[in-house]
Amino acid sequence: xxxxxxxxxxxxxxxxxxxxxxxxxxxxxxxxxxxxxxxxxxxxxxxxxxxxxxxxxxxxxxxxxxxxxxxxxxxxxxxxxxxxxxxxxxxxxxxxxxxxxxxxxxxxxxxxxxxxxxxxxxxxxxxxxxxxxxxxxxxxxxxxxxxxxxxxxxxxxxxxxxxxxxxxxxxxxxxxxxxxxxxxxxxxxxxxxxxxxxxxxxxxxxxxxxxxxxxxxxxxxxxxxxxxxxxxxxxxxxxxxxxxxxxxxxxxxxxxxxxxxxxxxxxxxxxxxxxxxxxxxxxxxxxxxxxxxxxxxxxxxxxxxxxxxxxxxxxxxxxxxxxxxxxxxxxxxxxxxxxxxxxxxxxxxxxxxxxxxxxxxxxxxxxxxxxxxxxxxxxxxxxxxxxxxxxxxxxxxxxxxxxxxxxxxxxxxxxxxxxxxxxxxxxxxxxxxxxxxxxxxxxxxxxxxxxxxxxxxxxxxxxxxxxxxxxxxxxxxxxxxxxxxxxxxxxxxxxxxxxxxxxxxxxxxxxxxxxxxxxxxxxxxxxxxxxxxxxxxxxxxxxxxxxxxxxxxxxxxxxxxxxxxxxxxxxxxxxxxxxxxxxxxxxxxxxxxxxxxxxxxxxxxxxxxxxxxxxxxxxxxxxxxxxxxxxxxxxxxxxxxxxxxxxxxxxxxxxxxxxxxxxxxxxxxxxxxxxxxxxxxxxxxxxxxxxxxxxxxxxxxxxxxxxxxxxxxxxxxxxxxxxxxxxxxxxxxxxxxxxxxxxxxxxxxxxxxxxxxxx
Numbered sequence: 178x179x180x181x182x183x184x185x186x187x188x189x190x191x192x193x194x195x196x197x198x199x200x201x202x203x204x205x206x207x208x209x210x211x212x213x214x215x216x217x218x219x220x221x222x223x224x225x226x227x228x229x230x231x232x233x234x235x236x237x238x239x240x241x242x243x244x245x246x247x248x249x250x251x252x253x254x255x256x257x258x259x260x261x262x263x264x265x266x267x268x269x270x271x272x273x274x275x276x277x278x279x280x281x282x283x284x285x286x287x288x289x290x291x292x293x294x295x296x297x298x299x300x301x302x303x304x305x306x307x308x309x310x311x312x313x314x315x316x317x318x319x320x321x322x323x324x325x326x327x328x329x330x331x332x333x334x335x336x337x338x339x340x341x342x343x344x345x346x347x348x349x350x351x352x353x354x355x356x357x358x359x360x361x362x363x364x365x366x367x368x369x370x371x372x373x374x375x376x377x378x379x380x381x382x383x384x385x386x387x388x389x390x391x392x393x394x395x396x397x398x399x400x401x402x403x404x405x406x407x408x409x410x411x412x413x414x415x416x417x418x419x420x421x422x423x424x425x426x427x428x429x430x431x432x433x434x435x436x437x438x439x440x441x442x443x444x445x446x447x448x449x450x451x452x453x454x455x456x457x458x459x460x461x462x463x464x465x466x467x468x469x470x471x472x473x474x475x476x477x478x479x480x481x482x483x484x485x486x487x488x489x490x491x492x493x494x495x496x497x498x499x500x501x502x503x504x505x506x507x508x509x510x511x512x513x514x515x516x517x518x519x520x521x522x523x524x525x526x527x528x529x530x531x532x533x534x535x536x537x538x539x540x541x542x543x544x545x546x547x548x549x550x551x552x553x554x555x556x557x558x559x560x561x562x563x564x565x566x567x568x569x570x571x572x573x574x575x576x577x578x579x580x581x582x583x584x585x586x587x588x589x590x591x592x593x594x595x596x597x598x599x600x601x602x603x604x605x606x607x608x609x610x611x612x613x614x615x616x617x618x619x620x621x622x623x624x625x626x627x628x629x630x631x632x633x634x635x636x637x638x639x640x641x642x643x644x645x646x647x648x649x650x651x652x653x654x655x656x657x658x659x660x661x662x663x664x665x666x667x668x669x670x671x672x673x674x675x676x677x678x679x680x681x682x683x684x685x686x687x688x689x690x691x692x693x694x695x696x697x698x699x700x701x702x703x704x705x706x707x708x709x710x711x712x713x714x715x716x717x718x719x720x721x722x723x724x725x726x727x728x729x730x731x732x733x734x735x736x737x738x739x740x741x742x743x744x745x746x747x748x749x750x751x752x753x754x755x756x757x758x759x760x761x762x763x764x765x766x767x768x769x770x771x772x773x774x775x776x777x778x779x780x781x782x783x784x785x786x787x788x789x790x791x792x793x794x795x796x797x798x799x800x801x802x803x804x805x806x807x808x809x810x811x812x813x814x815x816x817x818x819x820x821x822x823x824x825x826x827x828x829x830x831x832x833x834x835x836x837x838x839x840x841x842x843x844x845x846x847x848x849x850x851x852x853x854x855x856x857x858x859x860x861x862x863x864x865x866x867x868x869x870x871x872x873x874x875x876x877x878x879x880x881x882x883x884x885x886x887x888x889x890x891x892x893x894x895x896x897x898x899x900x901x902x903x904x905x906x907x908x909x910x911x912x913x914x915x916x917x918x919x920x921x922x923x924x925x926x927x928x929x930x931x932x933x934x935x936x
Contacts, residue, residue: 187254438460447483556575622643678697719745899928
């Protein structure tokens with residue numbers, strides 16, 4: 178295919194060549210006219226052609242010059258079109274890269290396919306991938322932080338409910354189901370508890386049910402192992418179903434709404450004991466963190482139920498024991514009054530004794546039990562006491578003081594309680610930390626009760642306890658999570674109207690306000706004036722149940738503005754009303770200032786781009802001139818390079834040129850003769866090909882020369898030993914010079930064979 182050119186541009190050159198040739202013809206005729214005699218006429222011209230036949234060739238001059246000018250003009254026209262095309266391609270690539278950078282700056286997803294030699298494009302692609310990866314990691318981190326915060330706050334709320342309504346199981350069940358449905362966004366929740374002490378009579382009873390934003394009064398009894406709920410309590414494993422049979426859920430909204438199809442069954446487990454099942458239904462699938470949250474709530478409920486049952490059982494057993502003691506006392510009085518009733522009284526005492534033994538055995542199977550003298554000496558300990566405190570036999574603890582089982586940090590306040598018990602004071606009931614034989618902590622819900630004799634004097638102290646170590650550690654873990662959140666984030670608790678009721682230490686540290694300066698004051702006092710009207714709308718939306726996440730400007734104690742990334746959420750009371758609003762924030766002032774600086778830099782960049790567009794025409798002209806100059810310089814450099822190589826080729830000394838990595842670039846004829854190798858075998862190879870490793874062992878000069886990272890000894894002639902391809906060892910004088918062009922370094926070695934001097 179013929180190469181295109183500018184016809185008008187070429188025509189100008191052609192006409193110019195034609196007129197130049199025509200001028201030559203005219204000049205020739207005028208010169209002949211001046212040299213001879215005559216006047217300018219057609220006869221003179223005809224005579225001149227007859228006298229000089231070469232004039233016919235001169236007559237062809239305009240056409241020859243026109244043809245030559247046509248070829249020259251076409252060549253220059255093609256070169257100009259090629260340069261314009263190159264400039265257009267460069268401009269298009271610049272605009273494409275600029276559009277890609279602007280799209281990347283806006284955070285949008287974009288594709289760009291660079292050429293194989295487009296280093297800038299490849300770098301921008303890597304930058305885009307890094308930015309996208311960082312954004313994905315930030316999104317994932319925020320999601321995980323929200324889930325952890327959501328779980329910690331939820332567990333704290335359920336812990337508060339469990340502590341408030343432990344005495345009334347029905348009311349507790351209704352509050353738990355309603356709060357759980359609202360907190361996780363489910364449709365309905367059923368709370369089943371295990372009833373029946375005998376194995377044959379064990380069953381599940383629906384304690385409470387909450388569905389479609391209201392309490393449901395459904396009475397249901399499930400036999401052990403019947404249905405999905407029975408299977409769940411029997412297996413003791415959480416079950417989740419994405420599709421449940423039609424008719425399984427008997428409770429509907431009454432408004433014709435669809436029935437939930439996702440079911441979650443969570444057993445209430447505590448130390449392998451089963452206390453009930455939570456049945457949750459929802460339109461949406463339960464997320465893994467929601468399932469984990471429900472399991473942890475179920476564990477807390479099971480722990481509370483276990484404590485409740487044990488407390489009830491303990492109270493019952495204690496009442497029975499006191500009642501039996503009273504009966505025995507009355508019987509003894511009757512025995513003194515009437516000897517005839519002695520036999521009947523003894524039989525009754527025997528029966529009561531058997532009942533008391535049965536009671537004692539029941540206590541020993543369920544509770545940690547021990548008895549102490551008034552002075553604190555252990556006189557009895559059951560098997561659970563020995564197991565929990567890690568002792569092998571009763572002999573190891575018999576006669577030991579109670580201080581052996583109490584942490585030394587708790588002895589001061591516990592001694593005061595013991596003094597009160599020893600004098601017949603009120604019983605102690607509460608959380609207690611004991612120390613095992615191996616120094617471990619054992620947390621219990623403990624009771625210390627004084628047992629009096631028939632005279633009303635304290636005879637011994639009864640200790641009963643339930644192991645709550647697991648629950649205590651779990652509560653400490655929750656508290657640790659809340660403390661960790663307080664250490665890294667600002668936290669403000671406020672009323673629904675916006676009055677501050679509590680702030681954490683991070684708030685005081687970041688904004689510099691003292692607690693007394695902000696408590697019971699509106700939260701607007703710490704916000705920038707420009708944010709106050711906006712925050713009123715945000716607070717109203719949060720009061721309606723919406724969560725808020727965004728950025729707000731606050732004012733610290735020094736009056737300086739700072740930027741906060743804020744999350745607002747509500748905390749409801751037991752009736753579902755808003756009790757308070759929690760504000761969690763992180764100081765992003767530094768990032769925001771960097772963002773503002775980036776925007777300013779972007780604006781400056783746009784101004785510079787406008788200047789670049791204005792200078793584009795001028796740069797194109799200078800580019801064409803520069804290219805012509807570069808071409809000329811390259812021609813001169815090539816001439817100089819060829820002349821230098823020919824000069825070095827004629828040297829009697831061997832000359833080797835390498836780059837900074839040790840690759841051979843020049844190898845003259847003398848070097849071929851000295852090393853006995855052809856230059857085609859050496860050019861492009863590493864210099865170590867000519868010098869075996871043994872030759873550099875005793876020469877620092879060769880070590881530095883052969884190692885690309887080694888220190889080169891430049892400008893000093895050194896005697897070294899080399900080995901030719903035939904195995905001959907020669908002594909040579911070697912001089913190393915260096916040359917740096919831009920960032921590229923090259924080294925030239927001049928090697929003179931001095932072995933010839935020996936002959």
